[in-house]
Amino acid sequence: xxxxxxxxxxxxxxxxxxxxxxxxxxxxxxxxxxxxxxxxxxxxxxxxxxxxxxxxxxxxxxxxxxxxxxxxxxxxxxxxxxxxxxxxxxxxxxxxxxxxxxxxxxxxxxxxxxxxxxxxxxxxxxxxxxxxxxxxxxxxxxxxxxxxxxxxxxxxxxxxxxxxxxxxxxxxxxxxxxxxxxxxxxxxxxxxxxxxxxxxxxxxxxxxxxxxxxxxxxxxxxxx
Numbered sequence: 733x734x735x736x737x738x739x740x741x742x743x744x745x746x747x748x749x750x751x752x753x754x755x756x757x758x759x760x761x762x763x764x765x766x767x768x769x770x771x772x773x774x775x776x777x778x779x780x781x782x783x784x785x786x787x788x789x790x791x792x793x794x795x796x797x798x799x800x801x802x803x804x805x806x807x808x809x810x811x812x813x814x815x816x817x818x819x820x821x822x823x824x825x826x827x828x829x830x831x832x833x834x835x836x837x838x839x840x841x842x843x844x845x846x847x848x849x850x851x852x853x854x855x856x857x858x859x860x861x862x863x864x865x866x867x868x869x870x871x872x873x874x875x876x877x878x879x880x881x882x883x884x885x886x887x888x889x890x891x892x893x894x895x896x897x898x899x900x901x902x903x904x905x906x907x908x909x910x911x912x913x914x915x916x917x918x919x920x921x922x923x924x925x926x927x928x929x930x931x932x933x934x935x936x937x938x939x940x941x942x943x944x945x946x947x948x949x950x951x952x953x954x955x956x
Contacts, residue, residue: 817926819904819911827904835930842934849935852928856920865893865939888916893940906933 782796839845862869867890873882913919
């Protein structure tokens with residue numbers, strides 16, 4: 733290789749090093765400014781979106797809010813145990829008679845399950861069914877104190893948990909009622925996970941036994 737060729741190779745190497753150093757220096761943060769960053773590809777920043785309940789010209793039905801693909805199951809809501817998930821027996825011929833053992837074990841005992849059930853019941857159920865399950869919650873009764881007589885707002889009266897029909901209802905049927913709703917009662921499967929729904933069933937049973945005098949008063953429960 734001649735001296736001239738060696739000089740050209742050295743010059744090209746020096747220029748390559750200078751370019752690399754310049755690119756590395758350009759990657760440093762340096763001073764901040766108010767100007768927007770330079771982006772070569774903005775498709776992920778300028779993608780179109782739809783407002784809820786708005787009209788779409790793309791979909792044939794004109795709706796922007798799409799339903800999940802048939803068969804889609806949320807990962808945190810899938811339960812392999814049929815009885816635990818639905819309240820039905822394995823062959824779906826009847827409701828299970830009692831709360832599945834897996835639920836009680838998941839709460840590490842009935843006491844923790846009842847505490848959770850009381851907490852969820854007071855949030856989701858007591859506004860209509862009342863703190864003691866008498867069907868006289870603040871949604872349907874107008875009164876200043878729980879001891880005052882119930883003055884109806886005009887809603888259809890709710891049954892008491894002490895009715896024979898409800899006391900003899902299986903735990904699985906009560907769970908299914910919370911899950912799917914009945915008459916004017918909406919479904920609560922979307923708001924309450926399955927294990928918490930079973931905990932509410934257990935707490936309703938405790939309220940029934942408490943009202944019959946078969947168990948001592950529950951901690952923190954109002955007295956009649």
